[in-house]
Amino acid sequence: MKKFVILLITVLASAFVLGCGGEPSAPEITEEPVQTQITEEPTQSMFDLAETLRAAHNGKTELSYASSSDDDPESELAYVCDIDYGKVKDFLMLFAADGSKSADEIVVIVLKDQADVKTAVDMLRTHVEKRKALYDAYEPALAKALNKAEVFSEGRCAVLIVSENAYDVRNAFMESIG
């Protein structure tokens, strides 16, 4: 009887151990859709993407470049989008080096979590409104460019395009999304 009890305990214990480790595949299945979302970001580096977008923009004015690789990226991004920088994976900004000559601007923000994309897009829209007010006050002729500003999201990216060639810039960006 004593041997039977020991055997029963051993069998139950084995079953319990196997049971605990017996369903390792379940989490992997639930992670699959997340992996699909992660691919929706530029396949190029920020610098290479900036060069691609700059070429598509093909504007007359010189564009300055800022990105997540800079020394103080958080402060730079805050000029266009004041999102908690911990939520940002990467970003690039191309903008007219002399704002009194042109309002051209291209911004791509790659978020770590798709749930934050809408917030970033809303902030970019607010940024455009503020820029409009600024240009209305100082250089009304250039404010028209901001009326055609495109703000949109794609995958985990929030994007702003102020360019005469916005259509080409947008296409170039879409092609960069893997």
Next chain:
Amino acid sequence: MKKSTKILTVILSALLLIASFGAAAVGALSYVNVNKLAASLEMISQTSETTKVSVKTVGEDLDELSAVVEDVKTKLSVGEDVAQENDVCIANDYWIRDTSAVSDAYKSGSSEGLDDRQKETLKMASDLLDKLIKKNMTSYDKEKAVYEWLTNNINSELGMLTVIPTSSESSDEPFGVLKYKSAVCVGYATTFRLLMQMLGMECMVVHDTSLTHSWDLVKLDDEWYHVDCYFDSDCAYRHFNLDDAAFEQDHDWNKDFFPKAKGKKYSYALQNAVQLDDICSLPELVMDKVKANESVFACILKDIGKDDEALAVYMVNRIEEIINSGSDEISFDHYWAEGEGQYTLCMFVTRISDTIEDVIDEETLETAEEALEKAFGDLYSPSDLYDDDHVLRVG
């Protein structure tokens, strides 16, 4: 400061901060950690509710806690219009700061208590006033002298329009403006106010409701006037001593907070107004002023009937249309000022870029044209932009 007083200060500051953002009190929150407090204050401020916040300070550094409250206050004042003159952020980057320490020091003759930067500002501003202000000048004369110096000697900066602003350091405060001769709008406004206050005149810095621009209100003979030196850096006297009605044409501000500007006596345009008896002579008057390089002028229309009123409106609108669509070099705008039994038409001509006469004198220009004619002979033709008298063609 005693510890208990400090605690009270911190709690009151937090309560004040939250109370300014909402309507109804909705309960109490409690924090024991500085970082949590900062995060929570910012989060609460994004709602439109008033929340009572009590701060438990056990084990916390009170100075650090005070700094957090001040930091959150500062952050919250960026991007939101506030009913105050100072500590307002313009274009997300330029601060309107109080300058009364320097003007008070000038008036009292003692620079005690000023830091080195303020002392240097005081010296530069004092030297400037010594140069500009003469005996027997009226308040208006002094104001005009300061306005003319600022608009003629300070370069306006448009670096604020660049996404990451490129304006030079301190271009938003008298120190940088007087030292480096370069200013954004805030720099012009705070420097003008400093100089006015040093001269014992009442002056305020006004900001617009969208927090993109600032200028001054100055008091002359108990009446307030708007002055915008920044906008006048390329069109002298366009925004010099205007009342609210005139300034509303291209500015918007909190009229409940800032004093009403009703003064007309010192309006530059009105001071030089001429009587116009025949409305059809208006185009000729405008052209004469343009040719004479005048930027601001006005005419008074007295005792006009309804038909004449309609004709006057039509005429000035046509003049505006003709000039603005026909010339890339100048633009024209106007406003009507109503008075007792009369209308006054104030007109402004803005020279968009320097004309050749601004950079080359007439005699040199004539010599250059002669050289061109001599060298090219039959190929030579006079410049299309100027008539035979080298005066800019309009329309």
